[in-house]
Amino acid sequence: MIKLEPNEKQILMVRRHWFVFAKPLVFFCVALVLPTIVLSAAPSLFPAPSTAAYDPVLNFLLTLYFMGLFLFLFIFWVNYYLDVWIVTTQRLIDIEQKSLFSREIAEMRLSRIENVSVDVHGFIQTMLGFGDVKVETAGISKFIIKDAPRYYEIKNALLRHQQYDNRARQEQQNGAPAASEHKTP
Amino acid sequence: MFHVPCLVFILLLIIFLIFLGTFGFLAWACIYHLRQYAPNGLSAPNVVTAVFILITAALLMFAVYFFLQIPR
Numbered sequence: 001m002i003k004l005e006p007n008e009k010q011i012l013m014v015r016r017h018w019f020v021f022a023k024p025l026v027f028f029c030v031a032l033v034l035p036t037i038v039l040s041a042a043p044s045l046f047p048a049p050s051t052a053a054y055d056p057v058l059n060f061l062l063t064l065y066f067m068g069l070f071l072f073l074f075i076f077w078v079n080y081y082l083d084v085w086i087v088t089t090q091r092l093i094d095i096e097q098k099s100l101f102s103r104e105i106a107e108m109r110l111s112r113i114e115n116v117s118v119d120v121h122g123f124i125q126t127m128l129g130f131g132d133v134k135v136e137t138a139g140i141s142k143f144i145i146k147d148a149p150r151y152y153e154i155k156n157a158l159l160r161h162q163q164y165d166n167r168a169r170q171e172q173q174n175g176a177p178a179a180s181e182h183k184t185p
Numbered sequence: 186m187f188h189v190p191c192l193v194f195i196l197l198l199i200i201f202l203i204f205l206g207t208f209g210f211l212a213w214a215c216i217y218h219l220r221q222y223a224p225n226g227l228s229a230p231n232v233v234t235a236v237f238i239l240i241t242a243a244l245l246m247f248a249v250y251f252f253l254q255i256p257r
Contacts, residue, residue, distance in 0.1 A: 056254035057193065057255055059247075060201075063247045064200075064248060067204075067208060067241060067245070067248065068204075068208070070237065070240055070244070071208060074237045077233060081219070081230065081233075082222050082223065097222075100211070100215065100218065
């Protein structure tokens with residue numbers, strides 16, 4: 001995991017909203033019952049003499065199919081679980097697990113934040129309370145915390161700690177003792 | 186010469202071995218990623234991994250059982 005600097009504290013760890021996981025879960029459930037439907041409809045659709053000798057072949061292939069389905073769900077959950085944003089007292093860290101073998105880590109100092117906006121669009125996002133938090137810096141870079149739950153809490157935490165971080169840096173530059181430990185509400 | 190059931194058995198054996206190799210590699214990769222990168226102190230990765238291993242082990246036993254039933 002990410003190593004924090006001395007005097008740095010983790011404030012928030014944000015994952016995407018659970019609804020993101022709903023789509024593959026529905027696909028998984030449909031795929032789980034699909035063989036039952038197909039196999040119960042097959043004799044009437046393709047009337048052929050059944051060979052009991054090949055029942056184990058069918059059962060064997062079905063078992064492999066179910067194993068594949070569970071593996072698919074596990075891979076998706078791992079990608080979902082490891083895709084996180086961490087807000088500390090000094091940085092915003094974006095750990096993006098794009099796929100099983102593709103991982104990207106980026107970070108931004110809170111003092112560089114210029115603007116934080118929240119984008120909630122659509123019926124589902126409004127009702128379930130999740131949306132995109134867009135963090136813009138003085139440069140070109142832009143962080144988007146996608147499908148974040150508790151978006152106002154994230155936005156407020158970012159802005160509040162950006163002010164603390166800015167003040168601490170200014171004090172350091174002026175030669176005053178750095179406000180290294182600020183209280184996290 | 187090979188007769189048809191024997192050919193089917195060999196074909197399924199090859200499929201089974203390739204499947205097991207791919208499955209094992211991907212499952213190991215998932216567990217490795219969870220152990221390496223998951224935040225410390227949370228029990229969710231351990232619980233999900235344990236559930237996945239249990240389901241997989243049960244399905245694997247069924248697969249081996251059905252595979253051994255295939256006529257050779």
